[in-house]
Amino acid sequence: MDAIDQDADEILLERARCGDETAFLRLYERHKDPTFRFAYRMLGSQEPAEDITQDCFLSLIHHPERFDPTRASLQTYLYAAARNLALKRFRRSEKEVAGQVLADTEPSVAADEPLRRLLAAELTDEVRNALAQMSPLQREVVVLFEYEEQSLTEIAAIVAADVGTVKSRLYRGRESLRRELARYLNGGMSTRREKANHAG
Amino acid sequence: MQDEQNDKGDLLGSDSIRSTGDEDERLRSLLRTWQVFGTPSSLDTRVITAYRRRLHRPPIWQRMLTATIPVPAPVALVFMMLLLASALLAIREQHPAVLHSDPAAAITNGGSLKAPATEDHATAGPTHPQMQKKQIYVVFLQTDQGTIQALTESDYRLNSSPKIYVGGHFNPSTER
Numbered sequence: 375m376d377a378i379d380q381d382a383d384e385i386l387l388e389r390a391r392c393g394d395e396t397a398f399l400r401l402y403e404r405h406k407d408p409t410f411r412f413a414y415r416m417l418g419s420q421e422p423a424e425d426i427t428q429d430c431f432l433s434l435i436h437h438p439e440r441f442d443p444t445r446a447s448l449q450t451y452l453y454a455a456a457r458n459l460a461l462k463r464f465r466r467s468e469k470e471v472a473g474q475v476l477a478d479t480e481p482s483v484a485a486d487e488p489l490r491r492l493l494a495a496e497l498t499d500e501v502r503n504a505l506a507q508m509s510p511l512q513r514e515v516v517v518l519f520e521y522e523e524q525s526l527t528e529i530a531a532i533v534a535a536d537v538g539t540v541k542s543r544l545y546r547g548r549e550s551l552r553r554e555l556a557r558y559l560n561g562g563m564s565t566r567r568e569k570a571n572h573a574g
Numbered sequence: 575m576q577d578e579q580n581d582k583g584d585l586l587g588s589d590s591i592r593s594t595g596d597e598d599e600r601l602r603s604l605l606r607t608w609q610v611f612g613t614p615s616s617l618d619t620r621v622i623t624a625y626r627r628r629l630h631r632p633p634i635w636q637r638m639l640t641a642t643i644p645v646p647a648p649v650a651l652v653f654m655m656l657l658l659a660s661a662l663l664a665i666r667e668q669h670p671a672v673l674h675s676d677p678a679a680a681i682t683n684g685g686s687l688k689a690p691a692t693e694d695h696a697t698a699g700p701t702h703p704q705m706q707k708k709q710i711y712v713v714f715l716q717t718d719q720g721t722i723q724a725l726t727e728s729d730y731r732l733n734s735s736p737k738i739y740v741g742g743h744f745n746p747s748t749e750r
Contacts, residue, residue, distance in 0.1 A: 390625075393629050395622075395625070395626070395629075398625055399622070402618075402621060402622075406613050406617075406618075406621075407612055407613060410610075410612075410613040410617065411610045414610050415608070415610060420614070424613075424614065424616070424617045424620065427613065427617060427621070428617065428620055428621050428624060431621055431625070432621075432624055432625065432628060435625065435628055435629075436628065494607065497604075497607050498607050498608045498609075501604060501605055501607055501608045502608055505608075516605075520602060520605050521605070521606075548598075548601065551601060551605070552597070552601060555601070555604055558604055559597060559600050559601060559604065
């Protein structure tokens with residue numbers, strides 16, 4: 375393993391700020407996937423998620439004073455930065471983002487595509503839509519807890535709230551998901567298409 | 575790590591958070607059907623390019639020299655018209671009082687009057703009694719303070735509106 379792989383984030387960041395591109399690449403490789411995944415699940419669309427991921431990493435170089443390693447890890451900082459940028463986008467054009475979500479969830483149906491893939495795609499779309507229906511504050515907590523497997527304490531640091539608030543939002547978010555996805559939870563994993571086939 | 579497990583355990587074990595374990599597991603497995611794979615390669619290229627551009631940013635004076643400010647055309651037009659108007663005003667202030675054919679108008683406006691008087695005409699006045707009966711054409715100006723001034727080839731700038739006597743006989747004894 376390369377020595378640079380073992381360096382702490384703070385050291386890599388300091389070197390990246392001084393112009394060490396290798397250090398920056400190493401940092402980016404370490405943290406890009408969780409940051410992008412979180413932004414993508416928050417916004418439901420690839421292009422804005424890419425923009426947010428890029429802005430998060432560049433802010434590390436441009437505004438080094440914003441990251442305090444004594445308060446949180448670099449990944450927590452990146453989640454928080456991505457979360458703030460996503461909320462800013464929501465505030466700016468909530469309807470536009472919702473429209474993109476719906477547009478992206480159109481399943482690509484090919485005539486010779488296996489039925490299972492179609493069903494899986496449909497189920498995925500249902501999950502995406504259910505998440506998109508939630509308020510951003512509930513969605514971020516659910517995404518961080520269920521997908522990114524962050525602890526409640528970490529989530530509280532990311533969303534700048536106390537643990538009790540996080541628990542409450544998570545509870546309400548999951549209740550909302552249960553309502554939206556009730557037919558899949560109660561009737562197993564069968565999709566609308568399967569149900570329609572059975573009914574037919 | 576221990577905290578994390580405690581958090582999750584607290585959440586999953588709490589009746590206030592969830593109803594049954596099976597239902598919660600079903601919800602979790604349902605959510606996991608939405609997979610997001612790695613970042614697209616286009617993002618990698620974008621981030622690296624942006625990092626290089628940020629690092630190799632030219633100094634501020636160099637950016638100032640090549641900086642451009644987009645201005646809407648109407649704003650630029652209004653600005654140019656204001657500039658032109660102020661330039662014209664400045665020019666007019668430097669070259670004031672073009673003489674009118676009517677000298678009274680120029681004088682009452684506080685401008686200067688250049689009298690086309692010859693030496694003979696210009697020497698008339700109460701200090702030359704031998705010339706009092708001579709018919710001369712000369713311009714005398716009476717200011718508000720009562721003083722009478724004769725115009726010579728020099729310019730006079732008057733502070734108040736004068737009375738003008740042009741032509742005819744001038745007799746200082748009667749005019750006073």
